[in-house]
Amino acid sequence: MEITSTVFTAKAIYVGVIFAITLGVAAYSTYFERIFAAFFQDRVGPDRAGPMGILQPLADAVKMFMKEDFIPSNASKWLFITGPCLSMFTALMTSAVIPFGDTVDFGNGLRFDLQGIDVNIGILWVFGVVSLGVYGILVGGWASNNKYSLLGAIRAASQNISYELAMGLSIICILMMTGSLSTKAIVEAQQNGHWNILYQPAGFILFIICAFAECNRTPFDLPECETELIGGYHTEYSSMKLGFYLFAEYINMFISGAVMATLYFGGYDYPFYDVVNDAWGTNIANFIGFGALIGKALLFVFVFMWVRWTLPRFRYDQLMNLGWTGLIPIAMFNVVWTGLSILLPTSFNLPSWGSIGVSWIGIPVLIAGLFVYHAVVGGKKKKVALAR
Amino acid sequence: MKLSNKTKVLEQEEMTLAERMYLPAIAGGMLTTLKHFFQKPVTIRYPEQKRYLGPIYRGQHILKKDEQGAERCTACGLCAVACPAEAISMVAEERKKGEEHLYREEKYAKVYEINMLRCIFCGLCEEACPKQAIFLRHDKMVPVFNSRDEVIFGKDKLVENMDDRYLREGWK
Numbered sequence: 001m002e003i004t005s006t007v008f009t010a011k012a013i014y015v016g017v018i019f020a021i022t023l024g025v026a027a028y029s030t031y032f033e034r035i036f037a038a039f040f041q042d043r044v045g046p047d048r049a050g051p052m053g054i055l056q057p058l059a060d061a062v063k064m065f066m067k068e069d070f071i072p073s074n075a076s077k078w079l080f081i082t083g084p085c086l087s088m089f090t091a092l093m094t095s096a097v098i099p100f101g102d103t104v105d106f107g108n109g110l111r112f113d114l115q116g117i118d119v120n121i122g123i124l125w126v127f128g129v130v131s132l133g134v135y136g137i138l139v140g141g142w143a144s145n146n147k148y149s150l151l152g153a154i155r156a157a158s159q160n161i162s163y164e165l166a167m168g169l170s171i172i173c174i175l176m177m178t179g180s181l182s183t184k185a186i187v188e189a190q191q192n193g194h195w196n197i198l199y200q201p202a203g204f205i206l207f208i209i210c211a212f213a214e215c216n217r218t219p220f221d222l223p224e225c226e227t228e229l230i231g232g233y234h235t236e237y238s239s240m241k242l243g244f245y246l247f248a249e250y251i252n253m254f255i256s257g258a259v260m261a262t263l264y265f266g267g268y269d270y271p272f273y274d275v276v277n278d279a280w281g282t283n284i285a286n287f288i289g290f291g292a293l294i295g296k297a298l299l300f301v302f303v304f305m306w307v308r309w310t311l312p313r314f315r316y317d318q319l320m321n322l323g324w325t326g327l328i329p330i331a332m333f334n335v336v337w338t339g340l341s342i343l344l345p346t347s348f349n350l351p352s353w354g355s356i357g358v359s360w361i362g363i364p365v366l367i368a369g370l371f372v373y374h375a376v377v378g379g380k381k382k383k384v385a386l387a388r
Numbered sequence: 389m390k391l392s393n394k395t396k397v398l399e400q401e402e403m404t405l406a407e408r409m410y411l412p413a414i415a416g417g418m419l420t421t422l423k424h425f426f427q428k429p430v431t432i433r434y435p436e437q438k439r440y441l442g443p444i445y446r447g448q449h450i451l452k453k454d455e456q457g458a459e460r461c462t463a464c465g466l467c468a469v470a471c472p473a474e475a476i477s478m479v480a481e482e483r484k485k486g487e488e489h490l491y492r493e494e495k496y497a498k499v500y501e502i503n504m505l506r507c508i509f510c511g512l513c514e515e516a517c518p519k520q521a522i523f524l525r526h527d528k529m530v531p532v533f534n535s536r537d538e539v540i541f542g543k544d545k546l547v548e549n550m551d552d553r554y555l556r557e558g559w560k
Contacts, residue, residue, distance in 0.1 A: 310421040
């Protein structure tokens with residue numbers, strides 16, 4: 001009884017900490033998004049609120065709360081309110097299964113996993129919840145009773161569904177290598193530098209492209225489009241309801257960064273873990289691992305922003321074309337090739353770097369195959385008139 | 389309908405397979421933006437940092453004193469006549485005995501006012517002045533005013549402070 005209540009308290013504290021970190025990172029992502037945008041464009045960026053502008057998120061929040069909270073008279077009121085709540089809810093739920101750190105030993109035989117809950121379907125949970133996230137956008141866009149909102153919501157939904165397929169196929173390769181759906185097992189299989197990125201370069205590229213699409217970030221930020229849709233699925237939203245939508249996007253960015261770190265970059269693994277472990281003990285080493293995972297996730301958030309301020313967006317038909325005729329066949333090829341890279345080294349008794357070699361050979365093979373296919377099947381080049 | 393014969397039909401070839409892989413081009417673009425990320429910004433934090441606007445920038449007016457600290461202005465009114473915006477007005481006064489260290493000539497301006505809402509900073513007053521008394525300084529702008537009674541600048545704001553003399557480049 002004593003121990004269970006302690007574990008419960010520790011878990012509650014852990015959940016609170018993760019919650020606070022997620023919200024804090026999301027709040028400061030809005031600030032750093034603008035600062036980085038400025039840096040990429042040779043500007044200074046927001047620097048008025050507080051020293052270097054670090055109080056900017058606070059000022060933004062105050063602005064959001066002060067605005068009129070408007071619900072259109074013909075909108076479906078409860079669904080209109082549910083939309084942003086759903087978005088926020090699903091965005092926050094994903095982090096439950098991400099192992100943010102290894103086990104911490106409190107003494108007295110009290111051991112504690114730095115993970116919300118270790119379920120044996122961990123990565124499926126992530127997928128399920130991320131798919132539910134579309135409902136937030138869809139419900140909000142539909143409840144607004146506005147054609148432009150609805151168009152934006154439909155775009156978001158169809159985009160997410162198309163890219164989820166390629167994403168799922170790239171995950172299957174990870175599952176083939178690990179043999180488990182549990183995120184903890186996936187991370188533990190990658191310890192001591194055997195990160196999945198070494199074995200799954202193509203899979204990672206597929207996954208990060210799909211993650212951009214799932215988070216509705218540039219170059220796939222079609223659901224929000226001022227020129228075509230006035231605003232997008234949140235055209236009718238104002239005040240903190242709009243704030244929730246925007247906030248959920250930043251939370252999604254951070255969480256998908258954490259998922260990518262978990263699946264491909266060894267989770268809480270970091271170089272020289274053994275040295276730290278010998279010098280200061282396991283607990284310190286594992287807490288540094290916690291920091292390492294957060295750092296990796298933040299690095300991905302930076303990549304998200306970097307890409308946003310580099311690339312223009314796709315046209316909608318190009319987006320769908322890329323998803324269905326580009327990424328899904330490549331993902332399927334990747335599944336087959338992963339099977340090859342698992343089978344070949346075992347059947348020919350190659351050393352461990354053999355499977356790494358086989359997986360990296362897959363990329364030139366894929367490109368060569370594409371060119372051969374294109375030369376055989378691809379028709380003549382058409383000339384398209386741009387303007388008359 | 390053709391308005392001119394200058395119309396040109398633009399044609400674009402369909403992208404080749406190598407171009408449609410996007411990733412090399414994306415990597416190139418990201419390198420370009422990363423280069424800019426580490427570059428010095430070209431903009432500045434304006435009210436705190438200011439740029440040098442050049443030696444002939446026309447900023448706030450100053451009524452110069454000579455080396456002995458006596459005012460140069462004799463209230464001849466040529467600046468007021470030259471002023472296209474009619475921003476300058478003055479009241480002349482005769483110099484009394486014992487005021488030689490204050491005013492260089494026998495006549496001086498008791499009141500000298502410039503309406504800063506009217507002034508267009510053309511610099512014609514500076515050109516018109518025969519005594520080299522009024523200048524538009526290059527290093528200081530007229531401060532922002534918030535109410536109408538701050539608009540008219542009198543001698544208290546215009547006359548040169550001897551502890552902080554205004555020197556233009558090339559005067560020495």
